[in-house]
Amino acid sequence: MKDLRIDSVKRKQKVKLTVNGRKINAYEGETVLAALIAAGYKTLKKNPVSEEPRGALCGMGVCFECTMAIDGVPNVRACMTEVQEGMNIEFDE
């Protein structure tokens, strides 16, 4: 296992994403959250009230802890969004 992807899953098409200006690899059919976790991202934002770091909790669209700007649209849940070639992802500051 090179990253956190399970080896026995034989992936098909590689895509590139830009995360806060940095390029990462992902695979078509993954969610943005899965690609981020696989690439080692845990902290996804600061809570606007406490300013503490936060990361994904539920992975299935309930907690809204994974919202970020995806291709310029703010407040999108990373766990409910499929990756696309050239996608631009920016975490909320």
Add this chain to the structure above:
Amino acid sequence: MSNLKNHYHVLIIGSGFSGMAAASFLADYDLNILLLDENIHIGGQLLRRIPEKLAEDSPHPPEKIKKIGYNFVEKVKEKKIDLLNKTVLMGVYENNKVLVERDRKETFTFTYDFLLFATGARERYLPFKGWTLPGVYSTGMLQVLMKSWGVLPAKKMLIAGSGLFLFAAAYEFLKNGGELQGIMEQSPFGNKIKFLPQVFHQFPKFTDGGRYLSKIYSSGVPVKYRRRVLEARGDKQLEEVVVGKVDRKGSLIKGTEKTYSTKALAVGYGFVPSIEAPQLAGCELEYSQQKGGWTVKVNDRMETSVENILAAGEVTGVGGAHKSLNEGKIAASTILEKWGLQSEAFPPKKVKKLQKKRKHHLSFVRCFNSLYKVKPESILEIPDETIVCRCESIDMKQIKEAVGMGCADPNALKISTRCAMGKCQGRTCAPVIYDILQILCRKTPQEIGLFSVRPPFKPISIHALKNFSQ
């Protein structure tokens, strides 16, 4: 979208086992049906699998019940049903009207003759100090990551909470080459053994229960019972987890605290029905700890208190795939009968049989959910500085103070503290807050009541609102 109709004979919310079963039976008749689900993939919680787009087929053949489910999915895809993924029900209004948002790009309204809520359940949480640190996940997220996307949250981790899903998640993690540092189960060992046979029967994931447990035990992973997570620690991300032993009442035994060094923790405390949409539609709800908390009240034909609105699956009581499947079928038979269609699939004798089966499932539901009963001590011992509402960062101290000032119901508490007002709109904290209020105010769940819901009940995107079509 141009190919959608403005009016549907049947509108089904949720594509899990229950919604899918209902849709696949109704699809044989000349009815206009719309099935929608918020998820990228249809199939709900149980029928998650690595998407075709992502990777080649899994070498593991699915269990029997999953095969039934996948067959439903295929059938529904083939039929004339309008199927919308990435589509969220946002509001239910008078005159049989609903508002939906698709893919954060567009919003639509539809009208219906029959509405079926098959909205399922979500995970229940028990807050502990530091549970907001990145690196603390739900066991559901652990499962979704592995089963839908083929990713591990970490190479090494700890699993904690209560109930058998911990063991299913643990098994999957080990199978995929993860290193499990331990399973910390809150309830005593005896509890589990008592219910095992029935759980294995109802939850297909556990049909190989023996194999699961033996894999876990033979891997040498420490499995500890009567353990509660006391604190997650770390500078910016999870670094340590403190676990303590609890007595029979669920109270921490001082001096038993043990610290584990870990970068990932998955926690799970059972499930709560997703009742918000039916609540908004005015469906009568009923509280039953034995059904998983607040549920939609239905009769034995799956009809709610509102004319022509039905509910099926986990939303009427958390109880596994067989129950959801069976209730989906009953709902379909009721709709056909009310529509005046002669149904070959559901002669009266068959419906009776399904209803009898349902009684059986409900008795299982009662013992299953008693596994997740929240002990007052586990609420009373939550330290003041523990965050309860994550979105608004409201801690236990603020809640206690508001209760002390007389806020004895969720809506008063909301106004006073802003809890449940954040982005998730209380999806995560509401069930916890109901438990906290019950215990602090010494009142029944009925006396405490529920947060009121208003449309849109998930944040709607401005962009989607601009692209509104009637």
